[in-house]
Amino acid sequence: MDKKQAILKSVLKLVNREGFYHLNMKNIAKEANVAAGTIYLYFKGKEDLINALYSMIVNEFNQHVLQGYEDEKPVKENFYDMLNNAIEFYLTQPDNFSFIEQYTYAPFLFKENQNDNFLLLSPIYKMMSVGKKEGVIRNIPDSILLSLIHGPMNTIIKLHLAHKTDLNKRGAKQKFFDAAWSAIAVV
Amino acid sequence: MDKKQAILKSVLKLVNREGFYHLNMKNIAKEANVAAGTIYLYFKGKEDLINALYSMIVNEFNQHVLQGYEDEKPVKENFYDMLNNAIEFYLTQPDNFSFIEQYTYAPFLFKENQNDNFLLLSPIYKMMSVGKKEGVIRNIPDSILLSLIHGPMNTIIKLHLAHKTDLNKRGAKQKFFDAAWSAIAVV
DNA sequence: TTTCTAAAAATGAACGTTCATTCATTTTTT
DNA sequence: AAAAAATGAATGAACGTTCATTTTTAGAAA
Missing domain, CATH: 1.10.10.60 (Homeodomain-like)
Structure with missing residues (x-):
């Protein structure tokens, strides 16, 4: 044990x-x-414990999100896959979601890792840069693109876990993906 | 005093x-x-104090967001105005943003108000229903629409306050609004 | 205006509880 | 039987809340 x-x-x-x-x-x-x-x-103590857990989850998350990612695939396909992976990760392990959220919004609690917060999203940056080069993703600052991907994902998961919506309903995820893609795609 | x-x-x-x-x-x-x-x-005590502050901020926020809202205006215009109002509210009073975020992600801390969390967004629901009726907003569940509005806004504010982006840069807000609108608008 | 006084407001030391951490002792492993 | 791992009672600091006491306020009386 x-x-x-x-x-x-x-x-x-x-x-x-x-x-x-x-x-x-x-x-x-x-x-x-x-x-x-x-x-x-x-x-070492309470803080160290919590920081260790945070690092562990971030690593697992990054690994899971990148499953199936291949540079050769179309950007849109990679986008759908990653979004799907991310949502699946948190829906099957809601404790992870709750923990990350609370950790992120606790300023000065455990400063050590605060710069790593956005590290969570490193796989996504990669995809954005390729998409821009190919002209399929809007040529706007990465940070805005990021907010258009990460933001909706976060909120929809929160709503799902709070039983305000049901992502498992037929077609729900697809509608969400399509809309999220519209936000970042070149018209 | x-x-x-x-x-x-x-x-x-x-x-x-x-x-x-x-x-x-x-x-x-x-x-x-x-x-x-x-x-x-x-x-009454610490909890009561924090709940009171939460209620105060939510009220101020709702009031501020609805400034300039008129049923007669096109949905898109109301959407832009509300998003603009919301961002302005939090950028000029970042303490409010930080407080609301932390409060929202503190499960079982102050259960009393937990159902009011999404009340914060009541003005937005109104707009969505009109937009759907007029056929300018996608006919997808409100909760998904909500995630496509609230999510990006939240994240972009967070990034701005963390100095990872600058919403005051010329054109930045407009690009964000356009992208956010694309996510919820009928193609 | 000044003085008096009773009520209202404010104070902060004291109290009891909770909590993170330590370490002398016990249990398990090799 | 020596070393390593685990234990949990003891410790002292931190915290929310209380309440006996002090200060301020407001209106009446002189």
């Missing part, structure tokens, strides 16, 4: 269930079936 | 500066130039 992983899983579960605000070491230990002191054998 | 307002302003400033995680009553009091006990003359 890997206690380090158990502890990380425990944090993920608790942050999702009760938020950062109520996260405390005793509960983390209990949920992971270890003693409170054990956590300090694997992590 | 209105102490109640001073306390609310103090919370806003501190949440923006150090996040919810480090927010404590002693600092709120110090920043507002009142004694710790004074806060309890105006608010």
Whole structure:
């Protein structure tokens, strides 16, 4: 039994269930079936623990999003695939979504990783630059393009998880993809 | 001197500066130039205080966003105006943005208002329904439309405030508006 | 205007609780 | 039996809230 992983899983579960605000070491230990002191054998402290979890999730996310990505494919196809991968990642692991969101919006909590926040999106930058070169994606600043991809994705996932919409309904995802593509595509 | 307002302003400033995680009553009091006990003359406690601030900002936001809105105007014009109003509101008062974001992503922190989260967007729903009826806005679920409006706006503001883009640069806003409109408009 | 006084507002030290972290001791592994 | 891993009670700091006391306010009386 890997206690380090158990502890990380425990944090993920608790942050999702009760938020950062109520996260405390005793509960983390209990949920992971270890003693409170054990956590300090694997992590320097609470901050280190949370930063480690963040890094882990970002890595998993990047890896998952890039599945099936190939430079040879049309940009539009890669775009659909990546968006699909991203949504699938978060819908099947909503705890990850909740954690990343809360972490991102906690200024000065764990400054160390704050520059990595947008690192989450590195695969997307690659696709944008190719698309612009080929003339299929609008020639506007990357940051605006980014907001047109990342923003809707974030919100639609949030709405889905809050049961305000259902992305699994037939055609829903496709409609979303088409609309998102319209925002960044050359008319 | 209105102490109640001073306390609310103090919370806003501190949440923006150090996040919810480090927010404590002693600092709120110090920043507002009142004694710790004074806060309890105006608010039941910490949660009540934060909920009150949230409600205040949501009200101000809704009011500001609707400025210039008129049913008679073309939907596209209302859309641009509202997006412009929303961005202006947050860019001129970034503390409000940071606060709302952090509040929204704090599950189980202050459940009371959680259903009001999307209330923030009530003016937008109105516009969408008219646009669909007139055939200028895609006939897709409101929730998807919402994600295509709210999402990019949120992300672009975040990027601007993080100095990753500059919405005040000539043409930047216009490009963003055009792209956002493309996402929701009938082709 | 000045003085008095009762109510309202404000104060901040004190209290009880919670929490992250430590470390002497115990358990498990090799 | 020595080393490594794990434990959890103990510690002290931090925090939200309370309330006995002080300060301010406002109106009446002189």
